[in-house]
Amino acid sequence: MNSILAECAAVTRKELVHLWRARSRMVATGTFALATLLLFSFAGGLDEDALRRNAAGYLWLGLLLASTLALGESFRVETEHNAIEMLLLLPVRPAALFYGKAIGNLVVLVIVGLVMVPFTVVLFDAAPKESVLKLGASIFLGAAAIAAPGTMHAALAARARSRDVLLPLLLFPLVVPCVIASVQATQLCIGGDAMGQFGAWLTVVAAFCVVHWSLGGLLFDRVVED
Amino acid sequence: MKNWNTVVGAVGIAGAALGIWGGLVYAPGDTKMGDLARILYVHVPVAWVAMILLTVAFVSSILWLTKREWRWDYLQEAAMEVGVVMGILLTVQGSIWAKPTWNTWWAWDPRLTSVAVMVLTFVGILALRAFVDEPVKRATWSATASVIGWINVPFVYLCVKWMRSLHQTQTPWGTMAPEMLQVLLFNTFVVSILCTWMVTVRYGIAAGERAKEMAE
Numbered sequence: 001m002n003s004i005l006a007e008c009a010a011v012t013r014k015e016l017v018h019l020w021r022a023r024s025r026m027v028a029t030g031t032f033a034l035a036t037l038l039l040f041s042f043a044g045g046l047d048e049d050a051l052r053r054n055a056a057g058y059l060w061l062g063l064l065l066a067s068t069l070a071l072g073e074s075f076r077v078e079t080e081h082n083a084i085e086m087l088l089l090l091p092v093r094p095a096a097l098f099y100g101k102a103i104g105n106l107v108v109l110v111i112v113g114l115v116m117v118p119f120t121v122v123l124f125d126a127a128p129k130e131s132v133l134k135l136g137a138s139i140f141l142g143a144a145a146i147a148a149p150g151t152m153h154a155a156l157a158a159r160a161r162s163r164d165v166l167l168p169l170l171l172f173p174l175v176v177p178c179v180i181a182s183v184q185a186t187q188l189c190i191g192g193d194a195m196g197q198f199g200a201w202l203t204v205v206a207a208f209c210v211v212h213w214s215l216g217g218l219l220f221d222r223v224v225e226d
Numbered sequence: 227m228k229n230w231n232t233v234v235g236a237v238g239i240a241g242a243a244l245g246i247w248g249g250l251v252y253a254p255g256d257t258k259m260g261d262l263a264r265i266l267y268v269h270v271p272v273a274w275v276a277m278i279l280l281t282v283a284f285v286s287s288i289l290w291l292t293k294r295e296w297r298w299d300y301l302q303e304a305a306m307e308v309g310v311v312m313g314i315l316l317t318v319q320g321s322i323w324a325k326p327t328w329n330t331w332w333a334w335d336p337r338l339t340s341v342a343v344m345v346l347t348f349v350g351i352l353a354l355r356a357f358v359d360e361p362v363k364r365a366t367w368s369a370t371a372s373v374i375g376w377i378n379v380p381f382v383y384l385c386v387k388w389m390r391s392l393h394q395t396q397t398p399w400g401t402m403a404p405e406m407l408q409v410l411l412f413n414t415f416v417v418s419i420l421c422t423w424m425v426t427v428r429y430g431i432a433a434g435e436r437a438k439e440m441a442e
Contacts, residue, residue, distance in 0.1 A: 169353050215373070
């Protein structure tokens with residue numbers, strides 16, 4: 001048990017070092033997410049109430065679209081010069097590779113999501129009525145729910161033809177339930193949670209996380225070893 | 227085998243003709259919806275068979291991942307393709323029924339949304355198969371994606387019980403007129419026969435393609 005945790009920590013450390021060295025990549029992903037927020041505000045017209053009502057949806061769609069860039073990039077670097085073959089030669093279990101990669105992607109998505117929050121507040125006049133901690137929890141869990149299946153499918157798409165088309169094609173339908181629940185949880189933070197529904201929506205996202213983080217660890221060896 | 231397939235196909239097509247007559251003539255109209263409800267004689271069988279086929283694809287995927295026998299990959303591909311066709315058919319039939327009943331072609335209801343997600347998930351996996359050239363990778367990756375994607379299938383069935391939905395819940399058989407139940411079960415049998423025929427033919431094509439890849 002200690003051994004897999006140590007392996008996982010080593011892969012996570014490698015991912016974080018790589019993220020830091022290629023931080024311009026994260027800046028580009030964040031800028032893309034902010035650009036989509038702007039585009040959504042044009043699409044929604046000038047109805048300020050509608051913009052405020054849909055603010056959480058815009059935030060999550062922006063983050064989901066940006067996630068395809070971040071996830072795709074995380075495996076592009078491994079396929080260049082066949083680095084993934086070298087990675088597989090390391091005395092590290094595939095599950096540890098998956099969790100290390102997924103945690104790296106989670107960090108990127110959480111940072112981008114948190115950067116998007118103040119812009120969402122300003123652009124859509126959507127200051128949260130609930131505590132910021134609740135908002136943070138919904139972004140963290142929602143990002144985790146995208147990161148696990150995203151890492152799995154990015155690994156699949158990275159070595160296929162037309163990978164840029166394939167990743168969203170595989171990922172978007174799969175994460176619809178978690179996006180719906182995350183949007184609802186975030187919207188309750190913004191608009192107020194008079195009926196106490198926040199916990200129920202967050203539980204849906206948490207359940208989605210449990211399923212996909214478990215399946216990823218179980219199936220990742222099949223994806224990378226063939 | 228080829229003769230057997232032809233017989234199954236012919237039985238399926240003849241059964242479909244009889245099933246259409248049963249649905250349009252033999253079975254009575256619904257007390258509330260009248261003739262509009264007759265679409266259920268194709269809609270319900272297609273829904274059941276679509277979910278069964280995608281479950282067959284899921285089980286075949288697990289068997290490929292554990293046993294590495296090519297027949298499971300052929301079956302996964304065949305069942306998934308026919309399952310996706312049935313899923314698309316299901317969505318179109320649902321829309322045709324929804325327009326006069328709900329006054330809209332589409333509603334963002336849990337059942338409709340989860341079916342759309344289910345179909346799109348498996349279309350994505352078929353695209354994955356098309357974009358991977360190496361046969362073992364193609365089989366393994368699509369099997370992995372199928373196992374993950376199948377999670378939604380039980381939800382499609384159960385969501386009308388779990389959530390507030392425009393879509394009606396499963397009708398208890400005892401509340402249906404005997405003629406209605408007879409036609410519904412007969413059509414389910416016919417759609418199953420037709421899909422078995424299509425899956426068998428598609429299985430043969432998948433096996434032939436693999437033999438060609440081996441020869442190259």
